[in-house]
Amino acid sequence: MRDLRISVTDRCNFRCTYCMPLDEYEWIDRREILTFEEIERLARLFIGLGIEKIRLTGGEPLLRRDLNRLISRLASLDGLLDLCLTTNGALLAENAAALKAAGLMRINVSLDTLDSEKFRRISKRGDLSKVLEGLFKARSLGLGPIKINAVIERGLNDDEVLKLVEFGRTNGFAIRFIEYMDVGNANHWQSAKMVPKQEIIDLINRVYPLMERGRLYGSAPSLDYDFADGIGDIGVIASVTEPFCGGCTRARLTADGKLVTCLFSSNGYDLKGLMRGGAADADLLAAISSVWRERADRYSDERLEAMRSAGGYNPEAHKKIEMIRLGG
């Protein structure tokens, strides 16, 4: 266990077609959302068990009121080497300075297209110019290196891979292309919409030759590449076509305090219930250790095996926790 993703809210101001396409969800009751004190306590315990990196996510993390207070609490925890946040960028311009001042080290911004009309079609509620403003503001404040997450979906934005690469190279952002995954249930994922990593790499390599660098620590989800001309780098997260379950070091904490050991899990272990029931730190540590020790997740490996089998893969056969709950 090396990195922890904490979902600070399940609410979002966008409705991205690949993530939460519906207008309404069964939202987590506000009383069930972890308080900052509870998050800090759990983060400290996780760090004691080997976590070195924490990423705040959601839902849209910048919707959580006073997030800066949580960031400064987490930033002062001993043993934490990396504290970052993934955001859709809509509220970044006005928050970037306070995030930096609170001790946030880096951000990832999700951006799938540079076309404002398409951006609206994907996010349903977003405004591309606001996201770009936030990106450049964050860069000017040194909240980097900034990575851009781009989910590539066939027929939607697969024609923009090179445009995104050029945008990244020109402006000093590292693009992380993400294969469209069957997270949650609401997006009704179909494998035909997923653009495989190899296709993305071939497309880029023909114009901007790439040199494979490998995975950070040998186990990170992103397989990274440097441009042969020395200008920038990209990565691809290929959890569908090249699963990395065997090297997974990632734990997740849902907004309502459940420990989840896989992005494709159908349930989590209720740490909040234990905490609010009066558990001592030693009890929580024992619970976390035992959940982690017993995990046998290899969902993406199994998906690929099924996709290659005669029967094929049926994404609807397995109910998963929605991405906004467990923190993408």
Ligand SMILES: C[S@@+](CC[C@H](N)C(=O)[O-])C[C@H]1O[C@@H](n2cnc3c(N)ncnc32)[C@H](O)[C@@H]1O
């Ligand atoms: C769930 S979002 C949460 C943080 C924030 N709201 C954002 O969009 O950056 C985290 C990341 O998950 C990615 N994501 C969501 N649904 C996905 C899917 N079906 N396949 C691949 N990536 C997905 C998003 O593009 C985003 O980069």
Ligand code: SF4
């Ligand atoms: S990807 Fe992020 S911005 Fe888009 S709906 Fe999901 S949580 Fe919201």
